[in-house]
Amino acid sequence: METEEILQELENVEAEVRLVQEQIKQLVDRQDQLYERQSELKSLLEAFEASRGSPIQYGGSSSTAVENWSGTFEWDSRADDVRLNVFGIPAYRANQQEIINAVLSGRDVLVIMAAGGGKSLCYQLPAVLREGIALVVSPLLSLIQDQVMCLAALGIPAHMLTSTTSKEDEKFIYKALEKGEGELKMLYVTPEKISKSKRFMSKLEKCHHAGRLSLISIDEAHCCSQWGHDFRPDYKNLGILKTQFPDVPMMALTATATQKVQNDLMEMLHIRKCIKFVSTINRPNLFYMVREKSSVGKVVIDEIAKYIQESYPNSESGIVYCFSRKECEQVAQELRQRGISADYYHADMDINAREKVHMRWSKNKLQVIVGTVAFGMGINKPDVRFVIHHSLSKSVETYYQESGRAGRDGLPSECLLFFRPADVPRQSSMVFYENSGLQNLYDIVRYSQSKKQCRRSTFFRHFAEPLQDCNGMCDICAFSYEVNEVDVTRHAQCIISLLQDIQDNNQRLTMLQLVDKMKIKLKEIDSDLKREEIEQLVLQLIIDRVLSEEFQHTAYSTNAYVTIGPLAKLVLQGKKIIKLEISSVQKNTADNKKSTKRSLTSSALEFELDELRKELASISGGILPHSVLSSQLIRLISARKPSTMEELEKIIGKLKTGKYGSRILEVISKCGNSEQQHDNNAVSKEEQGRGARASKRTKKEKAVVVVDSSDDSEV
Numbered sequence: 001m002e003t004e005e006i007l008q009e010l011e012n013v014e015a016e017v018r019l020v021q022e023q024i025k026q027l028v029d030r031q032d033q034l035y036e037r038q039s040e041l042k043s044l045l046e047a048f049e050a051s052r053g054s055p056i057q058y059g060g061s062s063s064t065a066v067e068n069w070s071g072t073f074e075w076d077s078r079a080d081d082v083r084l085n086v087f088g089i090p091a092y093r094a095n096q097q098e099i100i101n102a103v104l105s106g107r108d109v110l111v112i113m114a115a116g117g118g119k120s121l122c123y124q125l126p127a128v129l130r131e132g133i134a135l136v137v138s139p140l141l142s143l144i145q146d147q148v149m150c151l152a153a154l155g156i157p158a159h160m161l162t163s164t165t166s167k168e169d170e171k172f173i174y175k176a177l178e179k180g181e182g183e184l185k186m187l188y189v190t191p192e193k194i195s196k197s198k199r200f201m202s203k204l205e206k207c208h209h210a211g212r213l214s215l216i217s218i219d220e221a222h223c224c225s226q227w228g229h230d231f232r233p234d235y236k237n238l239g240i241l242k243t244q245f246p247d248v249p250m251m252a253l254t255a256t257a258t259q260k261v262q263n264d265l266m267e268m269l270h271i272r273k274c275i276k277f278v279s280t281i282n283r284p285n286l287f288y289m290v291r292e293k294s295s296v297g298k299v300v301i302d303e304i305a306k307y308i309q310e311s312y313p314n315s316e317s318g319i320v321y322c323f324s325r326k327e328c329e330q331v332a333q334e335l336r337q338r339g340i341s342a343d344y345y346h347a348d349m350d351i352n353a354r355e356k357v358h359m360r361w362s363k364n365k366l367q368v369i370v371g372t373v374a375f376g377m378g379i380n381k382p383d384v385r386f387v388i389h390h391s392l393s394k395s396v397e398t399y400y401q402e403s404g405r406a407g408r409d410g411l412p413s414e415c416l417l418f419f420r421p422a423d424v425p426r427q428s429s430m431v432f433y434e435n436s437g438l439q440n441l442y443d444i445v446r447y448s449q450s451k452k453q454c455r456r457s458t459f460f461r462h463f464a465e466p467l468q469d470c471n472g473m474c475d476i477c478a479f480s481y482e483v484n485e486v487d488v489t490r491h492a493q494c495i496i497s498l499l500q501d502i503q504d505n506n507q508r509l510t511m512l513q514l515v516d517k518m519k520i521k522l523k524e525i526d527s528d529l530k531r532e533e534i535e536q537l538v539l540q541l542i543i544d545r546v547l548s549e550e551f552q553h554t555a556y557s558t559n560a561y562v563t564i565g566p567l568a569k570l571v572l573q574g575k576k577i578i579k580l581e582i583s584s585v586q587k588n589t590a591d592n593k594k595s596t597k598r599s600l601t602s603s604a605l606e607f608e609l610d611e612l613r614k615e616l617a618s619i620s621g622g623i624l625p626h627s628v629l630s631s632q633l634i635r636l637i638s639a640r641k642p643s644t645m646e647e648l649e650k651i652i653g654k655l656k657t658g659k660y661g662s663r664i665l666e667v668i669s670k671c672g673n674s675e676q677q678h679d680n681n682a683v684s685k686e687e688q689g690r691g692a693r694a695s696k697r698t699k700k701e702k703a704v705v706v707v708d709s710s711d712d713s714e715v
């Protein structure tokens with residue numbers, strides 16, 4: 001062999017080795033994911049088998065087979081009294097009573113309950129009932145402040161020990177811990193206090209020694225696990241609490257946790273024998289929908305503005321999530337120009353400016369917050385009626401969390417995602433280095449692209465939970481689209497050979513460039529695929545690992561390119577058939593309109609009560625309107641229209657009736673006569689709104705792809 005020949009072959013062999021290594025890496029990643037899924041499915045199966053013949057697993061407690069936490073307990077009547085007359089809560093929600101019973105029986109408890117499910121009551125009520133001081137660990141100052149303020153409004157002595165606590169308050173708290181002096185029932189701290197303050201820990205030990213530490217509660221417990229979405233290093237050290245105070249019942253609470261996170265946090269907190277209460281992740285009051293996103297920025301904003309104005313004419317609260325800080329500012333400004341009260345929130349702002357925006361929104365003085373992912377865990381507003389994603393989230397889990405900030409009060413709310421394929425490469429170039437980052441992204445892309453599969457089913461699958469009925473609460477189930485499955489294997493082969501040629505010439509293509517080239521090339525095979533369908537196909541091939549994304553760093557950004565993937569060969573050999581879902585018109589029948597009948601507008605009385613709670617909140621030392629009366633209580637009062645203090649007390653309890661009862665009854669009697677008239681108007685307005693929304697959903701724009709790669713991003 002000539003030297004040149006050897007070199008040539010060596011080069012080829014090395015190139016192939018690189019390719020094989022890449023394929024091995026992808027296969028190993030895939031194997032890991034499959035193992036993880038396998039273990040999730042096995043646990044699911046075990047759970048099914050364990051619960052066979054006994055009550056349902058989800059929505060019921062996983063411990064029902066062993067102990068009956070819904071039976072009668074000696075504290076039942078005291079607990080009922082505190083629930084109604086102190087917290088103003090007319091009835092327990094799923095699992096709350098069982099959890100409270102387990103804690104009051106002295107057991108360690110893990111609570112997995114969806115956002116807004118009512119986890120706080122599960123530790124606040126036992127804290128009131130048990131002798132001594134309950135310690136609550138919570139990750140964010142804003143969450144702590146909000147809770148302490150709400151508890152103070154209910155007359156429950158709660159304090160916080162954080163970086164903002166004054167010397168005087170600190171002294172009061174330390175005295176209460178050490179000597180049992182002063183009134184202190186609940187103490188909120190950030191995890192740093194446990195891991196960094198020896199002084200605090202020594203006071204806590206004294207409190208425990210004197211038998212006054214009643215309960216330890218770890219809120220947002222998923223922060224313990226590095227597999228969760230919000231890992232906090234200081235949460236890792238909280239295991240010390242169980243080691244030091246083994247006889248004090250500990251509760252760990254979180255909104256969502258995969259099996260892996262659950263196991264991890266039980267391990268970290270040393271509560272392996274805890275009783276686990278898993279409620280469903282389903283949020284039946286949320287309506288999920290996806291809309292095609294125009295490539296023209298202004299058109300997207302027009303659509304968002306129109307949607308908000310038509311669906312929420314009474315300035316109901318909402319959030320718009322954007323990809324980058326720059327985008328947040330632009331979108332907020334453009335919404336304002338269209339007459340919507342909106343402001344932005346992102347990590348680049350100083351903390352005071354951020355807090356100011358948050359407070360205006362919490363007090364209903366601002367309708368919409370346009371935020372990046374930085375606007376997250378601290379949000380405690382229960383009456384968020386809509387969450388719009390201007391851009392794609394990075395995973396199903398993130399989308400579930402972000403969209404889940406809607407409707408925490410249990411009332412109907414909407415989650416709308418604007419999707420265009422061009423948003424995918426800018427996300428993938430941010431997440432590709434994360435553990436399973438690309439796979440997680442592709443899962444949410446699958447959610448967004450699907451035209452046939454119920455949106456909810458994605459969440460059940462992701463959290464390894466059995467499917468539940470969607471009840472027409474997603475666009476797919478509500479407006480059964482007419483979908484044709486078209487065999488596009490030939491088109492896929494064409495894409496692969498085009499990419500092969502490009503790679504043979506040592507060139508690369510971005511998704512946008514590939515789609516451009518394909519548009520021309522497909523003419524050769526007489527294809528009538530539209531541009532957006534080619535985009536959809538390229539994305540589908542990436543998700544199905546026929547193609548791959550590859551990344552290259554420049555000084556300013558990371559660029560995503562499309563290359564041939566591990567399964568391309570199968571397609572070329574005709575062993576893998578590729579089908580594309582193409583939807584034509586939607587069947588928007590009267591029937592499915594009926595199934596989405598959601599009561600989104602309020603009656604005159606609800607409106608007046610909402611005004612009243614704002615007024616009462618501002619004269620009650622700046623507490624938030626929802627801690628005066630929740631939206632759900634407003635609905636109950638409007639439905640029952642109590643006319644005496646006694647009747648009102650049955651709905652909102654003694655404490656709230658004592659404080660606000662006379663004003664509430666005044667509003668009810670004033671509104672009595674005009675109510676019917678307003679109701680009629682409201683109904684016709686709602687019908688109009690729905691009609692308009694339905695027709696908007698039928699409208700389709702043509703998508704032209706523009707890849708923005710220079711955006712600054714939050715992550």
Ligand SMILES: Nc1ncnc2c1ncn2[C@@H]1O[C@H](COP(=O)(O)OP(=O)(O)OP(=O)(O)O)[C@@H](O)[C@H]1O
Pocket residue numbers: 089090091092093096113114115116117118119120121254255382408409626630632
């Ligand atoms: N049994 C109940 N009936 C009516 N409202 C309730 C009940 N329990 C709690 N709530 C209300 O539901 C709202 C959400 O409760 P909470 O803040 O405890 O939710 P959470 O489970 O902690 O959610 P997140 O995961 O978002 O923190 C609050 O306004 C609370 O007052």
Ligand SMILES: [Mg+2]
Pocket residue numbers: 119120219
């Ligand atoms: Mg909570």
